[in-house]
Amino acid sequence: MNAIPSPDSLSTPTTDSTPSQCAPHVSIAGVTKVFNGRKGRVQALEPVDLDIRRGEFVSILGPSGCGKSTLMMLLSGLLPSSSGRITVDGKEITAPNPEAGIVFQKDVLLEWRSALENVMIQAEIRKSDKAEAKSRAMELLSMVSLDDFHDAYPSELSGGMRQRVSICRALLHKPPLMLMDEPFGALDAMTRDQLQLDLLKLCRDDDMTVFFITHSIPEAIFLSDRVVVMTPRPGRIERIVNIDLPRPRRLAMREDPKFIEYVHELTGIFKSLGVFREE
Amino acid sequence: MAMASATEPQQERDKAFAPVLKVLNGIPLAVWTLIGLLLFWEAYVRIASVPPFILPAPTAIAQEFRDYGHRLFPNALVTMFEVVFGFTCAVLIGVPLAVAIVYSTFIQKGVYPLIVASQTIPKVAIAPLLLTWFGYGMAPKIVIVILLSFFPIVINSVMGLRSASEEMIHLARSMGANSWQTFWKFRLPHALPSIFAGLKLATALSVIGAIVAEFIGADQGLGYLILIAGSNFDVARQFAAIICIALIGMCFFFTLEMVERLVIPWRNKADVSGDA
Structure with a gap:
């Protein structure tokens, strides 16, 4: 438990401990992961090296089973790496990092709590100031148009609403680093578009680094500053594509020739990796 | 209309x-x-003029309630006490035991299998033994009620506590929750519906336990009344006692259901929304 933040570092995470401008926010150096399963050793990740700047939106794009979720688990400290070193703000991650905010593909809402209480669990566990947390929770919920639903139980919410609540929960403590594992993977296409817009809105104000895992090429391009392409198992970084599209992103940009060019480029990479096979 | x-x-x-x-x-x-x-x-x-020592009419049973109520109700209270007290003990033993099974590998591997295996022993078979040990008073009845009702409580609580998803535990740990918070704020509330399912099963079993215990050796209670009435061919009185037992069981079940609604309010609000 070396990474429990002090109460004031929760509200202003970057002021006192800001590293020098060029130092990356997140640094992954030679990180591997080997699982010892029943069928013997499975190499989930080959050595991965990646630096992420503060405030950057990075998507990890790859087919199922390429170890991208594993990479996120390593980054959150929930799973130990087999070798290599992960640092966040210069601190090595060896235990769950409570400064990060996490969103899984499943919303993992607590069925016995209302939407607001689900967001508030974050504050309860961290024992932060209740009143302040509550007003922030309400603010977050209203940013994703859920103000009228703060009293509703998860069973009364649709899939998209539930995932929005879970994003608000992850954002409550203003995490400097947001880890998202295919958060929109289980949603229908239209809800997905809306949630992408919501996410960008939520990220815009804070100087937050986002590590976003997806297997959707357009989603990765639409959201990110950089798209990291991973190969099928064992996972390794194949290519990093910089997305040079203006912000704020608009839905119309998806018809932009530049956007379409990125889609072609990334599709091409996956074709060359054998992920897509055409006759 | x-x-x-x-x-x-x-x-x-x-x-x-x-x-x-x-x-x-x-x-x-x-x-x-x-x-x-x-x-x-x-x-x-009435039409077939069935003799009352074979099958009394409902009106005759009602009459029995009126004439014999002063003896019936004190005995019903005794049985009710055995049921409620035994059940409460079973909950107080069963739920913490389930927690211990989930959290301690030793208890899970060393004790839990024995508890499951012990369920092959019919409780009625042990009842005379308990009588020898605890005498004819309340104690053996309460022990039998506990023995009968605690198993479904343990099994359902264990299942409920284990059913928390991996993601939920990850989420708790990512917030920096300690094991106490993980238990209290995540695992336990998640297990409540399952625990209550076990409690509801246990209500019926605890009533059975009390009556069986009274059959075997008692000087009061509804089971005792049934036994005595049976030896006197007083079928109406037996029916009256059986109705009392059924009422006790029902009241107990519905009380628990009301408690469940209070403790698990989110369950009653389901299925209101469509899907986005």
Whole structure:
């Protein structure tokens, strides 16, 4: 438990401990992961090296089973790496990092709590100031148009609403680093578009680094500053594509020739990796 | 329920009957079935002139309640006490035991299998033994109630506590929750519906336990009354006692259901929304 933040570092995470401008926010150096399963050793990740700047939106794009979720688990400290070193703000991650905010593909809402209480669990566990947390929770919920639903139980919410609540929960403590594992993977296409817009809105104000895992090429391009392409198992970084599209992103940009060019480029990479096979 | 084509006087009459119809509509169908059965029973006994020591008519049982109530109700209270006290003990033992099974590998591997295996022993078979150990008082009855009702409580609580998803535990740890917080704020509330399912199963078993225990050796309680009435061929009295037992069981079950609604309010609000 070396990474429990002090109460004031929760509200202003970057002021006192800001590293020098060029130092990356997140640094992954030679990180591997080997699982010892029943069928013997499975190499989930080959050595991965990646630096992420503060405030950057990075998507990890790859087919199922390429170890991208594993990479996120390593980054959150929930799973130990087999070798290599992960640092966040210069601190090595060896235990769950409570400064990060996490969103899984499943919303993992607590069925016995209302939407607001689900967001508030974050504050309860961290024992932060209740009143302040509550007003922030309400603010977050209203940013994703859920103000009228703060009293509703998860069973009364649709899939998209539930995932929005879970994003608000992850954002409550203003995490400097947001880890998202295919958060929109289980949603229908239209809800997905809306949630992408919501996410960008939520990220815009804070100087937050986002590590976003997806297997959707357009989603990765639409959201990110950089798209990291991973190969099928064992996972390794194949290519990093910089997305040079203006912000704020608009839905119309998806018809932009530049956007379409990125889609072609990334599709091409996956074709060359054998992920897509055409006759 | 006025029809569109109804004439004026008909509508008037419908209006007059409306409150009566409303009350009648409010009675559940099961009650009507019960009333039908009782009427059939009464008619059969009267028409076929069945002797009362074989099958008394419902009215005769009602009469029995009136004449014998002063003995029936104190005994019912004794049985009720055994049921409620034994059940409470079973909960107080069963739920913490389930927590221990989930959290301690030793108890899970060293004790839990024995608890499961012990369920092959019919509790009735141990009852005489308990009588030898604890005498004829309340104690052996309460022990039997505990023995019968604690198993479903343990099993369901263990299942509930184990059912927390991996993601949920990850989420708790990512917030920096300690094991106490993980238990109290995540695992336990998540397990509540399952725990209550076990408790509801246990209510029926605890009533059975109390009656069986009273059969084997008692000087009070409804089981004892049934035994005595049986030896006197007093079938009406037996029926009266059985009805008391059924009422105790039902009250107990519904009380628990009400507690469940209070403790698990989110369960009652499900299925309101569509899907996005």
